């Protein structure tokens with residue numbers, strides 16, 4: 001399986017002089033992209049990159065850019081135009097929900113996009129990443145931008161970059177932003193594993209993850225979240241605390257994969273915030289769970305780790321997974337009281353998050369797609 005990972009690295013090691021040249025490139029890039037946007041807007045028959053032939057990108061021949069650079073600009077313009085015209089895709093879930101409620105479209109005609117010179121998506125035709133010899137780890141080399149122009153910008157390698165570099169080959173594409181550079185890697189992971197543990201994971205605030213193997217992992221999560229809540233939103237201390245939480249989640253998930261030979265991980269899908277707040281009686285329970293933002297971040301990290309480790313990742317509906325008895329299947333809200341689960345029918349008693357993880361795994365294995373994983 002092929003996966004893509006990207007890594008951001010700051011441009012702050014670049015000298016003012018180099019940034020000035022980069023600024024000029026940005027300026028011209030935006031101008032040329034906007035020229036092509038106007039062109040593609042009038043030529044809807046051009047839909048894919050391979051239709052951008054030399055006769056098209058040579059239209060911008062008043063530019064000092066090379067043909068290769070104009071080609072990059074034309075590609076960016078085309079993707080902006082097709083993105084803007086594809087209204088359905090642009091709508092987010094809230095807008096779609098609103099439409100269903102109103103029974104009408106909430107968007108009118110597509111709006112012609114404008115490139116504001118904030119990022120450049122460059123191919124290996126004009127940019128490459130080279131290893132450095134001195135104090136700076138990497139060089140971003142912009143060649144073939146304009147005639148006789150070659151720009152070397154120093155970049156610092158960081159932890160993530162080194163990891164991707166080890167796993168896969170470098171730079172399939174580079175996106176240059178005003179303050180940082182985003183380098184993408186294509187990594188070949190190989191086929192998914194045929195053997196290994198199959199686990200369900202319940203996420204919560206007392207333990208970040210509770211597994212169906214009865215493991216309670218990440219017990220500092222509550223402390224780290226309350227630390228963020230004590231800080232003033234947007235302050236440096238707040239950002240630091242958020243970073244600390246993010247690092248903690250990454251580390252905890254990493255350890256889970258290092259300590260176990262996994263084949264399949266099942267989690268709950270993102271809980272619907274609206275449903276939870278509607279029913280007052282549930283708000284108390286909801287406070288014990290992770291916020292939607294943290295939960296989404298956790299899911300994203302688990303999924304990434306699964307991809308990198310050739311592990312299957314699935315998620316199931318969170319409906320009543322905390323109320324069902326794993327022994328007799330009796331389902332009742334009162335079965336759960338805080339961290340305690342006690343079945344009101346058969347008396348089965350266990351830690352509530354562990355019960356949740358068993359139900360999550362059970363839901364997947366007995367569902368439509370679970371058959372192939374049964375042991």
Ligand SMILES: [Zn+2]
Nearest residue numbers: 325328343346
């Ligand atoms: Zn029971």
